[in-house]
Amino acid sequence: MTGSLEGLKVLDLSRFIAGPLCAMQLADMGADVVKVERTGKGEDTRQNKPQLNDQSLYFLSFNRNKRSLELDFRSAEGQAQLRQLISKADVLIENFRPGTMEKMGCGWETLHQLNPRLIMVRISGFGQSGPLSQRPCFDAIAQAMSGIMSISGQQDGPPTMAGTFMVDYASALYATIGTLGALNVRHATGRGQLVEASLLESAVSMLISAIPEQAQLGRTMSRVGNLDRFSAPVNSYQTADRRWVYLSAGTDALFSRLIEAMGRQDLMEDARFNNYHQRLANNSGIDAIVADWVRSLPADEVVMLMDKAGVPCSAVATIDEVLQNPQLKARNQLVDIEHPTAGTYTTHGVTVSLSDTPGSIRRAPPVLGAHTDEVLAEWGIKKGEQHGSH
Numbered sequence: 001m002t003g004s005l006e007g008l009k010v011l012d013l014s015r016f017i018a019g020p021l022c023a024m025q026l027a028d029m030g031a032d033v034v035k036v037e038r039t040g041k042g043e044d045t046r047q048n049k050p051q052l053n054d055q056s057l058y059f060l061s062f063n064r065n066k067r068s069l070e071l072d073f074r075s076a077e078g079q080a081q082l083r084q085l086i087s088k089a090d091v092l093i094e095n096f097r098p099g100t101m102e103k104m105g106c107g108w109e110t111l112h113q114l115n116p117r118l119i120m121v122r123i124s125g126f127g128q129s130g131p132l133s134q135r136p137c138f139d140a141i142a143q144a145m146s147g148i149m150s151i152s153g154q155q156d157g158p159p160t161m162a163g164t165f166m167v168d169y170a171s172a173l174y175a176t177i178g179t180l181g182a183l184n185v186r187h188a189t190g191r192g193q194l195v196e197a198s199l200l201e202s203a204v205s206m207l208i209s210a211i212p213e214q215a216q217l218g219r220t221m222s223r224v225g226n227l228d229r230f231s232a233p234v235n236s237y238q239t240a241d242r243r244w245v246y247l248s249a250g251t252d253a254l255f256s257r258l259i260e261a262m263g264r265q266d267l268m269e270d271a272r273f274n275n276y277h278q279r280l281a282n283n284s285g286i287d288a289i290v291a292d293w294v295r296s297l298p299a300d301e302v303v304m305l306m307d308k309a310g311v312p313c314s315a316v317a318t319i320d321e322v323l324q325n326p327q328l329k330a331r332n333q334l335v336d337i338e339h340p341t342a343g344t345y346t347t348h349g350v351t352v353s354l355s356d357t358p359g360s361i362r363r364a365p366p367v368l369g370a371h372t373d374e375v376l377a378e379w380g381i382k383k384g385e386q387h388g389s390h
Contacts, residue, residue: 003030004357008183009379010091011036012066015043017139017165018123018199019095020062021172026091026179027065028350028359034375035066035366036082038073042368055342060365064337064347067363067371079104084381087115090192091179095123098133108194119182119192123175127198137199139165146203147210147221154225171202231276232283233258236316237294237302244316245294245302252276254311261309262293339364 008031012023020035020043027033037043048058069085072078083106086092092111094101101107101122108120122128125137140161143149148167153160178195186192204211208229210221221229228234231250238244249258252275259267267273267289272282279286294302299315306313317325323346328334333349342364350359376383 001030001357003028003359004354006030006357008032008091009089010034010093011085011089012093014093014095014123016045016095017062017168018171018175018197019093019121021169022121022123022175022179022197023066023093024062024064025172025176025352028361029352029354030357030359031091033066034085034371035063035068036071036085037068037368039070039078039369042068042070046368052339052342052345055339055365057345060337060339060342060345061347063365064361065363066366067375068366068368069372069375070369073104079106081381082106083111083114085379086111086118088379088381089115089118090183091119091121093121093123093175093179097136098122098124098128112192112194115192117186117190117192119179119186119195121175121179121195121197123171123197123199125199127201128196132200139167139199142167142199142203145200147207148203151207151210151221151223153223155223157223157225159223166206167199167203170206171197171199174202174205227283227287230280232279233286233290235287235290237291239294239299239302240296241298243299245299246314246316247290247294247302247306248312249290250276250279255279257309258290258306258311261305261311262290264289264293335361337361337364340367 005026008026010023010026010031010033012020012033012035014020014023023033023035035043043059045059045062046056048056050057052060071082073082082104086106108122111118111120124133125142126132126135140149143152143161143166144159146167149159149161152162175195175197178197182193182195207221213219213221226236226246228248228250231248233255234248234250236244236246247258249255255273256268259265267286271278273279273286297305303313303315315321322328323334325334331349333351334346335349336344336346338344350361352359373383
């Protein structure tokens, strides 16, 4: 096998991030992923800015290793052809609003009868059931409703969303994990099952200890900026050359190494700072001392001293600095892809490493409809054919 999911046929009906990223994870691991898109227009994100030679960089980021098939979802003929494709697929991924697939004659009960081996992956804002299931949802809405936004940002500032679509990414990964679990069951039983992931549930899963803190201790988690909630000193600090470093010395062992590097062993004699619990209780005091020390040195020197001392520390990198990161380059995490119309562009590599069946980038993200005839021929479906045997 060249990829761990080689031979797996996946239909990707999804849009935006969570569904396409789930499908791309499977594609990176060797699955044959066919992206089914609206005739003429394709997925909405093909229009997103910024663009490279009229190709959306947003779309290019979530759709490599796929083939594109155009289909008229609204016509009876298109829906019949979709069911034919589904009858031959191993996995179907969709993130329409709940009820949409049913309106197309492609609800779970129908598809499970049509193809008992099918694994149907449904990603939605709030799940397929419950009082909010029909409400529209995007990543930031889930961050707001889950409480993530209320615990993010500066202490005296407004609730803040993350700088990336972290809930979409988490939902994609949960959906991928669920798909792999369902595939494992299918190896034993021969039967597929329904896999669900939702943005709200994925977001709530990332609340650290906030739920039991509230429920059992009556304590509401609040915003702490870049401090660590559970140890000190940990924060981002400004350096003499006006850059920022993030430094983490929250354990007793790390704190001991930090103060030795600072030449401040006297701090171990201070009852406010000489153990984990005291430092956390007096976080503002130790934080100010570390901030003063960091402010006296340029960023590169702080990072060098911490590296030498064995204390986790990094300059806060800008994206142009990320592109120069030697570790990412050494691990093939920055790769160039040649696209037929966009040209060459740089993107992230295959994130999960498998020793025997490594993932790979075999195809650039597809041009709309480029593989329609090829896929129909390979999957044994005649164009415009209304019925077909499973």
